[in-house]
Amino acid sequence: MEELKRFLIFSFCSEPETLGNLQWLSCYLTTIKHSELYKSVFVVLLLLAITAPVSLMFGFGGAMAARSRIWVINGFGRLYIAIVRGVPDIAFFMFFVIALDQALEWLRHHTLCPDWSDAIWQGNDFVVCPEAKMPLSAASQWVHNSYSFALAILTFSIVFGAFAANVLFGAMRAVPGAQIETADAYGMTRRQTFWRIIVPQMWVYALPGLSNLWMILIKATPLLFLLGIEDIVYWARELGGSKTAKFTSYPHGDLRMWYFLALLVFYLAFTRISEIVLDRLMARLTFGQAITGGDSQRAGKT
Amino acid sequence: MSNTDLVISISDLHKSYGQLDVLKGVTLNAKRGEVVSLIGSSGSGKSTLLRCANLLETPQQGDIVFKGEPVAWKGAGEARRPADTSQVLRIRTNLSMVFQQFNLWSHMTILQNVMEAPHSVLGRPKEDVKMAALAYLEKVGITEKADSYPAHLSGGQQQRAAIARALCMEPEALLFDEPTSALDPELEQEVIQVIKSLAKEGRTMLIVTHDMRLAWDVSDHVVFLNKGLIEEEGAPDDVFGHPKSERLQQFLKSTLAA
Numbered sequence: 001m002e003e004l005k006r007f008l009i010f011s012f013c014s015e016p017e018t019l020g021n022l023q024w025l026s027c028y029l030t031t032i033k034h035s036e037l038y039k040s041v042f043v044v045l046l047l048l049a050i051t052a053p054v055s056l057m058f059g060f061g062g063a064m065a066a067r068s069r070i071w072v073i074n075g076f077g078r079l080y081i082a083i084v085r086g087v088p089d090i091a092f093f094m095f096f097v098i099a100l101d102q103a104l105e106w107l108r109h110h111t112l113c114p115d116w117s118d119a120i121w122q123g124n125d126f127v128v129c130p131e132a133k134m135p136l137s138a139a140s141q142w143v144h145n146s147y148s149f150a151l152a153i154l155t156f157s158i159v160f161g162a163f164a165a166n167v168l169f170g171a172m173r174a175v176p177g178a179q180i181e182t183a184d185a186y187g188m189t190r191r192q193t194f195w196r197i198i199v200p201q202m203w204v205y206a207l208p209g210l211s212n213l214w215m216i217l218i219k220a221t222p223l224l225f226l227l228g229i230e231d232i233v234y235w236a237r238e239l240g241g242s243k244t245a246k247f248t249s250y251p252h253g254d255l256r257m258w259y260f261l262a263l264l265v266f267y268l269a270f271t272r273i274s275e276i277v278l279d280r281l282m283a284r285l286t287f288g289q290a291i292t293g294g295d296s297q298r299a300g301k302t
Numbered sequence: 303m304s305n306t307d308l309v310i311s312i313s314d315l316h317k318s319y320g321q322l323d324v325l326k327g328v329t330l331n332a333k334r335g336e337v338v339s340l341i342g343s344s345g346s347g348k349s350t351l352l353r354c355a356n357l358l359e360t361p362q363q364g365d366i367v368f369k370g371e372p373v374a375w376k377g378a379g380e381a382r383r384p385a386d387t388s389q390v391l392r393i394r395t396n397l398s399m400v401f402q403q404f405n406l407w408s409h410m411t412i413l414q415n416v417m418e419a420p421h422s423v424l425g426r427p428k429e430d431v432k433m434a435a436l437a438y439l440e441k442v443g444i445t446e447k448a449d450s451y452p453a454h455l456s457g458g459q460q461q462r463a464a465i466a467r468a469l470c471m472e473p474e475a476l477l478f479d480e481p482t483s484a485l486d487p488e489l490e491q492e493v494i495q496v497i498k499s500l501a502k503e504g505r506t507m508l509i510v511t512h513d514m515r516l517a518w519d520v521s522d523h524v525v526f527l528n529k530g531l532i533e534e535e536g537a538p539d540d541v542f543g544h545p546k547s548e549r550l551q552q553f554l555k556s557t558l559a560a
Contacts, residue, residue, distance in 0.1 A: 182405040185358055186419035186471065187395035196422060200409045 007035045028250045037235040041266070044221045044232055047153060052214065054157040059164025066169050077165070084162030093226050096155050101134060108132035145229075152227045156217070163213050171206035172198050204286040211278040215271050236263050307333050308367070309475045309506045310355055310397070315364035317350055324350045325361065326530040332475060335504040339517035339538075342527035343553060348510045351527070352477050355508060356397040357390050368393045369474065395423055398468035402480040404460040406452035406467070412439065413448040416467045424471070431470070438466040442496050458489030465496055475506035482513055514557055518542050526550050 013027035028034070065077025084092065105128045109120060113129035120128060130137065135147045175198050183193040224231040230238075240256030310332045317325040324347045332338045340348040353359040355366065357373070362382055366373045373393070376385040384390045406415050416435040420426050439445050442462035444455075452460055461481060468476050481497065482490040494516055501507065501520040511517050517524055517538065524541040526534045526549075534547045545551045 178401070178403060178405045179407060181358065182399075182401065182407065185356060185394055185399040185401075186467075187391045187423045188419070189391070192422060196418070197407060197409075201407075 007032060024250070028252075031250070033239060036230070037232065037239060040230055040232045040235050043149070043229065044224070047149070047156065047221060047224065048218065050153050051156045051160065051217065054153065055160035055164050055217075056210075058157050058161025059166075059168050062161060062165025063168035063172060066165065067172065081162050081165050081169070084159055085166060089159055089220065089223065090226065092159055093155055093223055096158065097151050097227055100151065100154070102126055104134050105132050108134065148228050152224055152229055155227065156220070156223075160213060160217055160220075163216075164210065167206050167209035167213065168202065171202040171209070174205040175201045204282075207278065207282050207285065211274070211282075214274060214278070218267065218271055218274065232263060232266070236260055309334055309369060310508065311365075311367040312351070312355065313365050313367075315351065315354060315361045315366070317347070317354060317359060317361045324530055325354070327364070328527070328530070328532055330525060330532075332506055332508055334474075334506055336522045337501045337505075337507045337509065337520050338523045338525060339521040340508065340510045340525050340527060341512075341514065341517055341553075342533075345529075346527040347530045348527045349479055352399075352479050352508060352510045356394050356399060356477060357384055358399075360384065368396070391423075395419070395471060396474040397477055398471045398473040398475075399477045399479065400461070400464050400468050400481050402483050404452070404457070404464045404484070406460055406464055408452055411449050411451055412444065412455070412463045412466075415452070415463060416470045419467070420470050420472075434472075435466070435470050438469045439463070441469070442466045443492075456489060457485045458492045461485065461489075461493045462496055465493070465500075469500075475508060476500065478507065478509040478511070480510050480512060482511065482516065512557070514542065514554065526553070528553075 008030040010023075010027060010030070012023055013030070062077050062080050065073045066081060068074045068077065087095075105126075106120065109116065109128040109132035112131045116129045118127065120126060135143045179197055179201060180193055183197045188196065222231055222233040225234050236259035237256060240254070240259035242254045243251050245251040308331055310330075312328065312330045315325050315328045315330075316323070324345075328347070328351055330338070330351065340351060342348045350359055354361050357366075360382055362379050371389075374385040374389060375382055377383055406412070407418065410418060413432070413435055416438060417428070417431045420431045420434070421428055436445065436448065439448055442465055444459050444462050444466070447455055447459055447463070452463070455463065461484075465476075465481075478497065482493050485493060490513070494513070497507075497509070497516065498520055507520075509517065509520070519538075521538045524535060524538045525532055526541060526547075528549050534541060534545065534550045541550070542554065545554055
C-alpha cells in the first residue's frame with residue numbers, strides 16, 4: 001500500500017495495526033502523503049519569501065509612478081493602485097491568472113503557429129495550437145508546478161504591490177515638508193531629495209502599514225489553492241478526513257479539527273514571530289529619527 | 303561700488319499668496335562682508351523676503367541679482383517661475399540657509415548632516431568634506447556630538463550644528479531665518495555667540511530676527527519691515543537709537559519691553 005512508503009524510516013512501522021498510540025502517530029505522520037503536507041509548508045514559506053520583496057518592489061514602483069509629474073506615468077500608477085485595491089482579491093486571482101495565461105498563449109499562438117487556420121475562440125472555448133500551450137502538455141510535472149507557482153507569485157505580488165504602493169505613497173508624503181525644503185535650500189535636485197531624504201525617512205511611516213500587509217499576506221496564502229497549488233489548508237483537509245482500513249494502513253476518524261488546529265497554531269506562531277522581527281526592524285530603521293527620538297527621550301532612555 | 307561687490311541685490315520685490323500681499327515692493331542689497339538684519343513684527347514679510355532671496359519662494363514681480371547675475375524668469379504673476387533650474391541650484395548652494403526649527407535631517411548623524419550637501423550636491427571628495435565638516439563642528443563647539451543624531455541634541459546644539467552645515471557649503475552668504483526664536487533664553491546665547499563670531503570674520507549675512515540685541519550687536523545695516531514695505535532702515539545705532547518713524551518707535555517699545 002502507498003502509505004507503507006515513508007520518508008522517515010522507523011523500524012517499528014512495518015505493522016501499523018499492532019502499534020501503541022505514540023508509535024502509531026510517529027509512523028502515521030511520516031507517510032509519503034504527509035510529506036506532501038510538509039512540502040506545502042515549504043511552498044508557502046517560499047511564496048512569502050519571494051512575494052514580499054517583489055511586491056515591495058512593485059509597491060515602490062507604483063508609489064513612484066503615482067508621484068510622477070509625467071501624467072501618463074502618474075495615471076498608470078494611480079490606476080494600478082485604484083483597480084487592484086478596489087477589486088476583491090479572490091475575483092482578481094481568478095480573473096488575472098486566467099487572463100494572463102490566455103494572453104501568453106494567444107501571443108505564442110500568433111508567433112509560433114502563424115499557419116493555424118482555426119479560430120482561437122470556438123464558442124466559449126479558448127483553443128490554441130499545441131505548441132503554444134503554456135506550459136507544453138508534454139512538459140514534465142515540475143515545469144507545470146513551477147509555472148503555476150510563478151503565476152501565483154506574480155498575482156500575489158501585483159495584488160500586494162498595489163497595497164504596498166498605497167502605503168509607500170502615503171509614507172513618502174508623510175515625510176515632513178521642512179526636511180524636504182531644507183534639501184531644496186541646499187541645492188538638491190528632485191531626484192537627490194527623493195533618494196537621499198524621502199526614501200530613508202519614509203520607512204518610519206511605512207513600516208506599520210507594511211507590517212500589517214505582511215500579516216495579511218501570510219493569512220492570504222491559502223488562496224494558493226485557487227491557483228491550483230496544493231497548499232497547507234488543502235492537505236490538512238485531505239489528510240484529516242476520515243479514512244477506512246480499505247484504503248490505508250492508518251485508518252482513522254475525522255481528524256480535520258486537529259489538523260486545522262495545528263494550522264491555527266502554525267499561522268499564529270508565524271505572525272507572532274513576524275511581529276517581533278518587525279518591531280526590531282522598526283527600532284533599527286528609525287534610530288535617531290525625530291519621532292522615535294522624542295519618544296525615547298520622554299521615556300528617559302537616552 | 304562695482305556690481306560684484308553686491309552679493310545679493312533685490313529690487314522692487316512683490317510677493318502675494320492669493321489675496322494676501324506679503325511683500326509690496328521691497329528693495330534690499332547686501333554687500334560682501336556686510337551683515338544685514340531684517341526686523342519687524344510677525345507677518346511683516348521679513349521671512350518671506352529671506353526665502354525669496356534663495357528662491358524657496360517665487361516673487362510675482364521684481365528682480366533678484368546674485369553677484370551681478372540676474373535671476374531669469376519665465377511666466378508672469380502667479381505662474382512666474384525661475385527659468386533656469388541650474389541657476390537656481392547655483393544660487394541656493396551659494397546662499398546657505400539656517401532655519402528657525404534647525405531642520406537637521408533626522409536620519410543622519412550630525413557629521414553626516416554637515417557633510418551631505420557639500421558631498422552630494424557640490425560633489426566635493428568625501429575625505430576633504432569630512433575634514434572641513436569636523437573643523438566647522440569644532441568651530442561651533444560640538445565636535446563631541448558628531449556621531450549623534452539630531453533628536454539627541456539640545457535645541458542650541460542642533461542650531462549650532464545647522465550653522466556648521468551652512469558653513470561647510472562655503473557659501474557666498476549665510477541666510478538666518480529667526481535662528482534663535484525656537485530656543486530657550488539660556489540656549490539662545492550659545493547660538494548668538496556663534497553668529498557674533500561669524501560676523502567678526504566678515505561673512506556676508508542676512509539675518510531675520512526678533513532679537514533686537516542681536517541685530518544691534520552684529521549688524522552693519524538694519525531694515526525695519528512693516529506690512530510688506532520697508533518702513534525705515536539704516537545703521538543699527540540710528541535705527542535703534544534714533545528711530546524716526548512712529549511705527550518703528552512703537553515696535554521697539556513693545557519688543558524691548560517684552
